[in-house]
Amino acid sequence: MAFHPPPYPLIAAAAAALALFALQxxxxxxxxxxxxxxxxxxxxxxxxxxxxxxxxxxxPAGPAATAAPLSCRPCVWWAYEIAHAERDSRxxxxxxTIDSGTSVELFTLTDDDGASCLVGPVQAxxxxxxxxxxxxLAPRPPxxxxxxxxxxxTGDWRYTERLLGVGERVCVMGELRSHSETGDLTAAVxxxxxxxxxxxxxxLERFDTDHDGRLNAAEWEAARLAAVQECQTQTLQAAIxxxxxxxxxxxxxxxxxxxxxxxxxxxxxxxxxALHFTLGLLGVIACAWALAHL
Amino acid sequence: MLAMLIVLFLVIALxxxxxxxxxxxxxxxxxxxxxWSNIDVLLVQRHDELPKLVEVSKQYMQYxxxxxxxxxxxxxxxxxxxxxxxxxxLGAAERELRTGxxxxxxxxxxxxxxxxxxxxxxxxxxxxxxxTAIADRRxxxxxxxxxxxxxxxxxxxxLIAQLGDFPPAQLLHIQTEEKADVDLKAAFSx
Numbered sequence: 001m002a003f004h005p006p007p008y009p010l011i012a013a014a015a016a017a018l019a020l021f022a023l024q025x026x027x028x029x030x031x032x033x034x035x036x037x038x039x040x041x042x043x044x045x046x047x048x049x050x051x052x053x054x055x056x057x058x059x060p061a062g063p064a065a066t067a068a069p070l071s072c073r074p075c076v077w078w079a080y081e082i083a084h085a086e087r088d089s090r091x092x093x094x095x096x097t098i099d100s101g102t103s104v105e106l107f108t109l110t111d112d113d114g115a116s117c118l119v120g121p122v123q124a125x126x127x128x129x130x131x132x133x134x135x136x137l138a139p140r141p142p143x144x145x146x147x148x149x150x151x152x153x154t155g156d157w158r159y160t161e162r163l164l165g166v167g168e169r170v171c172v173m174g175e176l177r178s179h180s181e182t183g184d185l186t187a188a189v190x191x192x193x194x195x196x197x198x199x200x201x202x203x204l205e206r207f208d209t210d211h212d213g214r215l216n217a218a219e220w221e222a223a224r225l226a227a228v229q230e231c232q233t234q235t236l237q238a239a240i241x242x243x244x245x246x247x248x249x250x251x252x253x254x255x256x257x258x259x260x261x262x263x264x265x266x267x268x269x270x271x272x273x274a275l276h277f278t279l280g281l282l283g284v285i286a287c288a289w290a291l292a293h294l
Numbered sequence: 295m296l297a298m299l300i301v302l303f304l305v306i307a308l309x310x311x312x313x314x315x316x317x318x319x320x321x322x323x324x325x326x327x328x329x330w331s332n333i334d335v336l337l338v339q340r341h342d343e344l345p346k347l348v349e350v351s352k353q354y355m356q357y358x359x360x361x362x363x364x365x366x367x368x369x370x371x372x373x374x375x376x377x378x379x380x381x382x383x384l385g386a387a388e389r390e391l392r393t394g395x396x397x398x399x400x401x402x403x404x405x406x407x408x409x410x411x412x413x414x415x416x417x418x419x420x421x422x423x424x425x426t427a428i429a430d431r432r433x434x435x436x437x438x439x440x441x442x443x444x445x446x447x448x449x450x451x452x453l454i455a456q457l458g459d460f461p462p463a464q465l466l467h468i469q470t471e472e473k474a475d476v477d478l479k480a481a482f483s484x
Contacts, residue, residue, distance in 0.1 A: 019303065027310045034318040038325060038445070040437030046430035048332035233413060277307065284303040288296035 012290035019283030029273035045115035056111035071144035076107035077164040085156040117244035127258035128162035175249040192227040322442040329435035354408035365394040381464040439463040
């Protein structure tokens with residue numbers, strides 16, 4: 001039987017690629033750690049537009065919570081995957097994804113002041129509060145995952161579900177955008193004058209100071225000013241509806257939703273940075289070892 | 295070979311780390327400026343609202359010119375401090391304005407017609423809302439300042455900060471007069 005030496009050039013190239021990838025991830029994680037640490041948390045009631053960090057509890061935006069597609073559990077966000085086991089000629093099992101999906105539904109974030117805003121989870125990096133994997137014999141699971149999870153699984157179908165539960169306390173980092181509906185003062189003034197013109201008698205009675213039966217330029221200007229004043233007062237009195245949404249930042253900063261505290265988030269990034277650094281170092285050692293055997 | 299590659303890896307990692315520190319310092323410095331701008335926007339809004347409040351009050355409080363003038367003087371003081379970007383003088387001017395406004399609201403209690411006036415109540419609510427938002431954003435500003443100042447004073451950022459233009463930023467303090475200790479002895483000796 002002929003001895004085949006390991007493919008050293010291939011190992012060296014793969015190890016070098018791994019080292020470079022790990023190094024790049026190390027830098028990314030360090031940057032994120034600093035970003036999380038240096039971005040102050042805002043209060044939603046007075047938050048300025050732009051990239052923000054906010055903490056609070058998540059609630060459904062509508063009257064009822066969303067039902068998770070596989071387990072039907074109430075949640076504000078879900079992602080699922082259904083995979084089927086297929087065996088090759090050697091008997092090895094390969095899982096093929098048959099169906100998957102991620103929720104795009106908005107949900108509400110309410111902070112400690114009671115102020116709230118919407119969160120649009122599209123393109124968000126979400127850390128779920130619940131992550132279940134269970135197995136079955138049918139393409140769709142008959143119900144929620146068994147509790148407690150069995151040690152051995154049976155069935156060719158694998159169901160994976162990740163949820164963000166109702167009422168979870170989360171930290172959200174993303175771009176806050178607000179839309180106010182204050183109305184157009186010019187249009188309101190025009191409408192007011194039009195309304196007054198419909199009742200010529202009242203208009204003359206109010207603004208025809210020289211009593212000649214018609215409004216001259218000065219009298220018309222007085223009427224216009226009165227309309228402006230009245231509209232301004234009405235605008236002041238009207239409740240300004242302001243809808244704020246946290247969504248994906250346009251400048252490429254991370255859009256993150258995690259049921260973790262700010263300190264836990266920073267620690268997580270540091271742990272990943274250390275892991276990637278170690279991985280990079282191991283890649284370099286493997287690369288050097290393979291090159292030495294060339 | 296192994297040693298050379300490991301040294302190369304460590305050098306690249308260190309260089310990237312230092313670049314990351316520099317960029318991080320730039321970001322916290324920019325965050326301080328942004329937080330200041332976010333307060334500035336609200337100060338301008340309140341600056342525009344105050345004359346309306348004084349104008350409405352004037353119609354009922356003809357004999358309280360001194361109170362109204364004090365508010366307008368303090369308003370001008372805040373605007374001057376805001377325009378110059380002087381954080382210390384803004385704190386003092388804000389204190390003066392808050393004292394003036396508290397005085398105005400207290401005097402307004404003696405004028406039931408003014409208190410019942412819709413425009414006055416709406417302007418009072420609007421200005422109170424702005425005051426709350428300014429206070430909230432002051433917290434965010436001070437947190438940004440703290441992050442900046444801790445970064446430039448902590449190792450290893452300190453080394454990079456000394457090479458570049460990374461000065462410490464100033465916290466925005468608005469001390470209210472009520473915070474001062476009350477001289478109980480003097481109060482009871484009257």
